[in-house]
Amino acid sequence: MKAVIINFKAYGEGSGERALALAKAVKEISEKVDFYMAIAPNFLDIPEIVKSVDIDVFAQHADAVSYGSHTGRITPEMLKEKGVKGSLINHSERRLRLADIDYLVSKFKELGLTSVVCTNNVSTTRAAAALSPDYVAIEPPELIGSGIPVSKAEPEVVENSVKAAKGINPEVKVLCGAGIATYEDVVAAIDLGADGVLLASGVVKASDQKRALEELVGLR
Amino acid sequence: MKAVIINFKAYGEGSGERALALAKAVKEISEKVDFYMAIAPNFLDIPEIVKSVDIDVFAQHADAVSYGSHTGRITPEMLKEKGVKGSLINHSERRLRLADIDYLVSKFKELGLTSVVCTNNVSTTRAAAALSPDYVAIEPPELIGSGIPVSKAEPEVVENSVKAAKGINPEVKVLCGAGIATYEDVVAAIDLGADGVLLASGVVKASDQKRALEELVGLR
Amino acid sequence: MKAVIINFKAYGEGSGERALALAKAVKEISEKVDFYMAIAPNFLDIPEIVKSVDIDVFAQHADAVSYGSHTGRITPEMLKEKGVKGSLINHSERRLRLADIDYLVSKFKELGLTSVVCTNNVSTTRAAAALSPDYVAIEPPELIGSGIPVSKAEPEVVENSVKAAKGINPEVKVLCGAGIATYEDVVAAIDLGADGVLLASGVVKASDQKRALEELVGLR
Amino acid sequence: MKAVIINFKAYGEGSGERALALAKAVKEISEKVDFYMAIAPNFLDIPEIVKSVDIDVFAQHADAVSYGSHTGRITPEMLKEKGVKGSLINHSERRLRLADIDYLVSKFKELGLTSVVCTNNVSTTRAAAALSPDYVAIEPPELIGSGIPVSKAEPEVVENSVKAAKGINPEVKVLCGAGIATYEDVVAAIDLGADGVLLASGVVKASDQKRALEELVGLR
Numbered sequence: 001m002k003a004v005i006i007n008f009k010a011y012g013e014g015s016g017e018r019a020l021a022l023a024k025a026v027k028e029i030s031e032k033v034d035f036y037m038a039i040a041p042n043f044l045d046i047p048e049i050v051k052s053v054d055i056d057v058f059a060q061h062a063d064a065v066s067y068g069s070h071t072g073r074i075t076p077e078m079l080k081e082k083g084v085k086g087s088l089i090n091h092s093e094r095r096l097r098l099a100d101i102d103y104l105v106s107k108f109k110e111l112g113l114t115s116v117v118c119t120n121n122v123s124t125t126r127a128a129a130a131l132s133p134d135y136v137a138i139e140p141p142e143l144i145g146s147g148i149p150v151s152k153a154e155p156e157v158v159e160n161s162v163k164a165a166k167g168i169n170p171e172v173k174v175l176c177g178a179g180i181a182t183y184e185d186v187v188a189a190i191d192l193g194a195d196g197v198l199l200a201s202g203v204v205k206a207s208d209q210k211r212a213l214e215e216l217v218g219l220r
Numbered sequence: 221m222k223a224v225i226i227n228f229k230a231y232g233e234g235s236g237e238r239a240l241a242l243a244k245a246v247k248e249i250s251e252k253v254d255f256y257m258a259i260a261p262n263f264l265d266i267p268e269i270v271k272s273v274d275i276d277v278f279a280q281h282a283d284a285v286s287y288g289s290h291t292g293r294i295t296p297e298m299l300k301e302k303g304v305k306g307s308l309i310n311h312s313e314r315r316l317r318l319a320d321i322d323y324l325v326s327k328f329k330e331l332g333l334t335s336v337v338c339t340n341n342v343s344t345t346r347a348a349a350a351l352s353p354d355y356v357a358i359e360p361p362e363l364i365g366s367g368i369p370v371s372k373a374e375p376e377v378v379e380n381s382v383k384a385a386k387g388i389n390p391e392v393k394v395l396c397g398a399g400i401a402t403y404e405d406v407v408a409a410i411d412l413g414a415d416g417v418l419l420a421s422g423v424v425k426a427s428d429q430k431r432a433l434e435e436l437v438g439l440r
Numbered sequence: 441m442k443a444v445i446i447n448f449k450a451y452g453e454g455s456g457e458r459a460l461a462l463a464k465a466v467k468e469i470s471e472k473v474d475f476y477m478a479i480a481p482n483f484l485d486i487p488e489i490v491k492s493v494d495i496d497v498f499a500q501h502a503d504a505v506s507y508g509s510h511t512g513r514i515t516p517e518m519l520k521e522k523g524v525k526g527s528l529i530n531h532s533e534r535r536l537r538l539a540d541i542d543y544l545v546s547k548f549k550e551l552g553l554t555s556v557v558c559t560n561n562v563s564t565t566r567a568a569a570a571l572s573p574d575y576v577a578i579e580p581p582e583l584i585g586s587g588i589p590v591s592k593a594e595p596e597v598v599e600n601s602v603k604a605a606k607g608i609n610p611e612v613k614v615l616c617g618a619g620i621a622t623y624e625d626v627v628a629a630i631d632l633g634a635d636g637v638l639l640a641s642g643v644v645k646a647s648d649q650k651r652a653l654e655e656l657v658g659l660r
Numbered sequence: 661m662k663a664v665i666i667n668f669k670a671y672g673e674g675s676g677e678r679a680l681a682l683a684k685a686v687k688e689i690s691e692k693v694d695f696y697m698a699i700a701p702n703f704l705d706i707p708e709i710v711k712s713v714d715i716d717v718f719a720q721h722a723d724a725v726s727y728g729s730h731t732g733r734i735t736p737e738m739l740k741e742k743g744v745k746g747s748l749i750n751h752s753e754r755r756l757r758l759a760d761i762d763y764l765v766s767k768f769k770e771l772g773l774t775s776v777v778c779t780n781n782v783s784t785t786r787a788a789a790a791l792s793p794d795y796v797a798i799e800p801p802e803l804i805g806s807g808i809p810v811s812k813a814e815p816e817v818v819e820n821s822v823k824a825a826k827g828i829n830p831e832v833k834v835l836c837g838a839g840i841a842t843y844e845d846v847v848a849a850i851d852l853g854a855d856g857v858l859l860a861s862g863v864v865k866a867s868d869q870k871r872a873l874e875e876l877v878g879l880r
Binding site: 447449450451452455456482483484485486487488499500501505507508509510511512513514515517518519521522528531532533534584585640641 | 667669670671672675676702703704705706707708719720721725727728729730731732733734735737738739741742748751752753754804805860861
Binding site: 095101102106119124126127128131 | 750755758761762766779780781783784786787788789790791828
């Protein structure tokens with residue numbers, strides 16, 4: 001089943017009460033389509049959503065440390081304990097050092113959490129795949145929030161990323177992100193070999209979030 | 221009223237269910253003493269504690285950005301929206317750039333949040349006080365988690381920090397942290413001019429957290 | 441004597457052979473004007489310029505560590521040993537944590553190096569002044585490289601920065617940077633109370649660097 | 661030919677005049693052995709060594725930017741212009757983000773510079789190899805400066821790193837670092853499949869640097 005993961009980012013439109021409402025909308029839509037759908041709200045919104053909405057919840061980030069004398073950090077163990085499904089790792093707005101990406105992917109495996117490592121081009125996709133995460137999500141930074149889908153602007157980036165990742169490890173699933181704004185973009189990404197998409201502004205910043213998401217998954 | 225703020229850090233003993241239990245214990249004790257008591261749990265534990273325990277809850281960190289296209293960040297506005305009282309800023313385990321500390325102190329003022337800027341010596345205390353936060357918390361890094369209180373190891377650091385901060389801005393309150401493990405340490409800090417203490421391992425890592433806290437605030 | 445410090449940045453026009461040529465031009469001009477003139481080339485260009493041009497050479501950055509097991513770092517001691525005069529610290533393109541700024545200012549004092557702490561607004565200027573560096577250089581980030589001088593766009597920022605810094609410590613000299621492109625801008629900054637200016641693109645990116653600098657110091 | 665690269669770090673014993681003397685000693689020894697020998701002094705020492713000693717000189721770090729409005733940064737182009745051979749990238753004391761490692765490896769290729777990407781375990785070695793640098797240097801952080809060679813403490817880490825790297829890209833050469841203190845350690849690393857070693861404290865901190873290096877390369 002192809003995946004659709006929605007990053008709520010730090011958008012006001014995806015925080016607090018609006019995060020909860022959006023989570024419920026995603027859940028509702030997920031029941032009508034043949035996609036695996038999941039969401040990534042901010043840390044403060046995670047606990048209530050996990051409790052009240054039956055949908056897979058990802059964190060947007062995790063820190064590469066374990067329980068201990070750290071301040072202002074969220075560890076993989078804390079995510080696990082809260083019932084979180086996994087996390088984005090190394091998003092272009094929260095880049096991590098190679099050793100920390102490796103730590104997180106490996107710790108997630110140990111804890112049964114799902115890792116989604118974000119990358120910016122074909123060669124970082126290859127490197128990320130070499131760490132054997134569950135997903136690699138390729139997002140050319142210049143297209144993030146642009147409304148121009150990578151599948152249209154640089155289809156060869158998607159195709160080559162898929163090839164590169166699967167060439168290293170066929171088990172790794174590849175998501176395609178950045179600029180995806182229509183169902184056609186989603187279909188194009190999948191046609192190029194992607195196992196799904198990573199969405200954000202196209203849904204969260206839409207004037208009608210639910211309608212935008214319905215369109216994105218082909219319900220309209 | 222002198223302040224006692226307890227940083228739960230990323231300690232397993234201060235996370236999840238144990239965070240909630242500890243929050244309740246602090247609340248209970250706070251009613252029996254003449255201290256202003258507050259707690260700083262991790263982001264994921266904040267929402268439930270705010271909802272179910274009537275105590276001031278601080279974050280351990282905030283990111284120097286506003287709502288927008290940021291991933292894995294917690295903004296001051298999100299903290300405000302969740303009913304958080306304020307945040308530690310620039311803890312020695314989460315050091316920030318000067319411009320970001322300034323952004324946060326200023327944004328907190330605008331939002332009515334309480335800022336607690338952590339510092340490591342007399343001169344950074346002076347610099348932090350120049351930003352006019354609500355509190356400066358002086359914690360010599362070498363004493364953090366040591367069990368050796370700064371009020372004993374380096375009483376002149378506390379005294380000079382208080383003088384430095386008040387000399388810059390008499391409104392700024394000064395907390396004393398690092399290594400405080402007994403009621404005598406708390407009293408010593410206050411005698412040296414501190415407006416309170418910032419605690420962590422002395423409470424959270426204690427075999428009996430409640431008992432440890434009772435001792436720390438002079439109830440035993 | 442008012443100061444004119446020129447940051448060569450990582451501009452191609454201020455690197456390698458061109459750095460040496462520019463250094464010589466600055467030296468030549470400095471002999472005709474009543475300004476204290478100094479330059480800040482990149483690390484790799486520093487040694488030859490120090491050896492062959494009789495002008496004060498600053499680094500653009502120093503790392504907050506001493507001799508030891510660090511890789512890719514330049515320590516204050518290394519700068520001293522190479523005959524460097526001092527360094528920019530916390531430039532907006534190389535922001536540092538508060539504790540590291542403090543370490544560097546204090547270590548520079550010990551070594552007899554000159555510290556120039558860059559700041560972005562009035563309150564960070566006050567905080568930086570509280571550390572008692574030799575200079576604070578105020579550069580509103582939005583004006584850097586803009587060609588719009590802070591002395592014109594936000595004269596009150598310059599005036600209030602000078603007041604704030606001198607209010608904390610009258611010994612601290614205040615430079616004014618960002619967008620200074622003409623002699624009038626330099627004069628305006630000085631009229632607003634600045635002890636000098638920090639230049640960069642206005643000189644280094646000029647089609648005729650020498651001519652641009654001559655104009656900037658009032659020789660044309 | 662097996663490689664021996666010596667990281668001078670920020671050791672006082674490998675800075676300034678002592679860096680030059682050590683560079684000359686390495687050059688002298690390199691003529692008597694069948695190793696490819698190169699050195700990595702700090703930025704400030706690089707120019708004079710490149711000019712006066714006929715040996716390949718590496719930087720310890722490069723910043724992932726090009727010529728432009730950056731302060732305190734050393735770009736790959738600057739290294740090239742100074743006659744530097746290449747650089748260590750992502751040393752455990754100067755960790756980089758994945759996207760920046762990728763930028764540097766790719767830019768180095770374009771400029772004809774040699775890239776040596778440092779890693780900390782088998783999986784990061786695999787990821788680094790996926791970027792196709794010239795060298796990957798595996799250094800388990802806990803062994804750095806320990807005097808305990810990785811080839812002895814964790815021979816399987818060396819063997820598996822070599823396998824992992826060559827499995828991804830047989831062209832990538834693998835160096836072995838951390839704790840190497842004797843000729844036996846060097847031989848052991850090579851026997852485990854390494855294409856050479858990355859040395860530091862074993863040479864630079866030795867009471868007699870030249871003698872230590874002679875021993876390390878089997879001349880004594």
